[in-house]
Amino acid sequence: LSRHASEAKDCSWRPSPLLIQNDHLTCAAPQPSKPTQPTVNWSVKTPELWDDHGERYQPPSSYKLAPPWTGPEHCFTEFCLFSNRDASQGMALVTTSRNAYLTAHYPVPPASGVESTAFYEEEVPGKGIGLIVNRTIRKGEIIMQRVPALLIQETPHLDLDSEVREQLYQTAVDRLPGPTRERFLRQMGNTLFDKVEKNAFRMFLDGSDHTHSLHLGVFPDVSRFNHDCRPNIHYRITNLTHTTIAIRDILPGEELTISYIYPQAPKSERQSLLLSSWGFVCTCKQCTLPPSESLASDNRIRQIKQLEDEIETAIMSRGGQLKPEMGARLIDLYLRESLLAYLGPTYTRAALIYSMFGNEYKAREYAREAVAALEREVGPHARDLESMRRLAEGDPRGHWSWGVRFKRLLIF
Numbered sequence: 001l002s003r004h005a006s007e008a009k010d011c012s013w014r015p016s017p018l019l020i021q022n023d024h025l026t027c028a029a030p031q032p033s034k035p036t037q038p039t040v041n042w043s044v045k046t047p048e049l050w051d052d053h054g055e056r057y058q059p060p061s062s063y064k065l066a067p068p069w070t071g072p073e074h075c076f077t078e079f080c081l082f083s084n085r086d087a088s089q090g091m092a093l094v095t096t097s098r099n100a101y102l103t104a105h106y107p108v109p110p111a112s113g114v115e116s117t118a119f120y121e122e123e124v125p126g127k128g129i130g131l132i133v134n135r136t137i138r139k140g141e142i143i144m145q146r147v148p149a150l151l152i153q154e155t156p157h158l159d160l161d162s163e164v165r166e167q168l169y170q171t172a173v174d175r176l177p178g179p180t181r182e183r184f185l186r187q188m189g190n191t192l193f194d195k196v197e198k199n200a201f202r203m204f205l206d207g208s209d210h211t212h213s214l215h216l217g218v219f220p221d222v223s224r225f226n227h228d229c230r231p232n233i234h235y236r237i238t239n240l241t242h243t244t245i246a247i248r249d250i251l252p253g254e255e256l257t258i259s260y261i262y263p264q265a266p267k268s269e270r271q272s273l274l275l276s277s278w279g280f281v282c283t284c285k286q287c288t289l290p291p292s293e294s295l296a297s298d299n300r301i302r303q304i305k306q307l308e309d310e311i312e313t314a315i316m317s318r319g320g321q322l323k324p325e326m327g328a329r330l331i332d333l334y335l336r337e338s339l340l341a342y343l344g345p346t347y348t349r350a351a352l353i354y355s356m357f358g359n360e361y362k363a364r365e366y367a368r369e370a371v372a373a374l375e376r377e378v379g380p381h382a383r384d385l386e387s388m389r390r391l392a393e394g395d396p397r398g399h400w401s402w403g404v405r406f407k408r409l410l411i412f
């Protein structure tokens with residue numbers, strides 16, 4: 001404690017008491033005024049006119065940002081710094097002019113969610129700081145809605161010289177309003193690069209999966225969620241907005257957790273991914289089950305994969321091997337595995353299968369569950385939401401899927 005307290009004296013920003021107690025969160029992150037850092041000659045260059053897919057950019061003038069946005073500044077090739085102190089809690093971007101222009105035109109809702117007293121930060125043994133619940137949080141409650149404080153295109157994050165990158169990130173963080181900057185610097189990680197690595201979420205800015213679209217978004221409040229392979233919180237990212245939502249009732253004293261990985265994987269795969277990407281051995285409940293239960297869980301994961309493949313193949317081959325109970329079996333496996341963040345597509349599949357077999361009661365029942373789960377997991381614009389609503393509330397006989405299996409069999 002005293003070591004960190006003495007280090008804290010050198011910080012150009014004021015560390016919170018939490019920070020001084022935490023090994024990972026000293027003010028080791030580079031400070032702008034340190035004389036030992038090499039000086040970078042920033043130059044404002046015209047952004048490149050070609051993107052990495054050979055598509056022509058619009059002339060940079062058509063990407064001009066209106067105040068209060070500032071930039072482009074500090075450019076390296078086509079990547080520049082842009083910032084807006086007034087966007088929600090402040091936002092800085094390291095990206096191309098085109099992407100900054102896109103970002104500036106996305107909606108930026110104010111930070112929202114449950115009241116700030118609903119949970120608190122606390123040191124969790126072996127995990128660093130985590131978020132602990134103060135009152136019962138109900139399934140479906142939105143915990144936080146935030147836009148990123150820092151958004152970085154992945155290409156410069158990976159390709160820039162490390163010293164240049166660290167200075168660029170420091171300049172970007174300096175553009176944020178004081179309280180946001182402080183929360184940013186309190187995140188886990190010894191350098192700014194390290195903070196981005198440990199805390200960022202991958203975001204595809206224009207909806208495509210091209211490299212020019214791939215960005216790393218850092219949301220300093222969201223960064224406090226620790227990982228669990230069977231989390232109680234699901235997150236989704238729509239445009240710029242990161243939403244965390246409860247997927248079951250959460251009791252006072254429980255930790256709020258998200259999953260850093262796609263959890264439909266056997267224990268060994270989950271563990272090695274978490275170790276290689278985040279540097280920790282997962283000791284969540286699911287990863288510390290007795291061996292026989294752990295084996296049973298891995299088996300269920302395999303059965304889920306197999307059943308999903310069978311359903312997909314059966315549908316592609318026009319329903320040949322499809323059986324109505326396949327949907328119910330799939331849901332049973334998901335629930336027994338507590339995979340509560342992926343029920344939307346699963347209920348949708350089950351509802352469609354029962355509708356294809358002309359079972360109105362089951363089709364409606366699963367469609368109703370699908371609507372609630374899709375709204376939670378994907379949000380109000382989920383692709384299948386309207387279709388599931390029609391199946392749940394309208395006349396299922398008018399739904400495209402109704403009795404499809406029999407109609408197709410007749411055609412054959």
Ligand SMILES: C[S@@+](CC[C@H](N)C(=O)[O-])C[C@H]1O[C@@H](n2cnc3c(N)ncnc32)[C@H](O)[C@@H]1O
Nearest residue numbers: 126127128129188199223224225226227278280
């Ligand atoms: C996004 S941060 C989460 C908040 C972090 N605990 C803090 O103090 O700021 C991610 C880091 O937290 C730690 N962490 C998260 N979940 C963990 C878990 N289940 N077990 C051990 N460490 C965990 C790891 O060091 C990981 O790299």
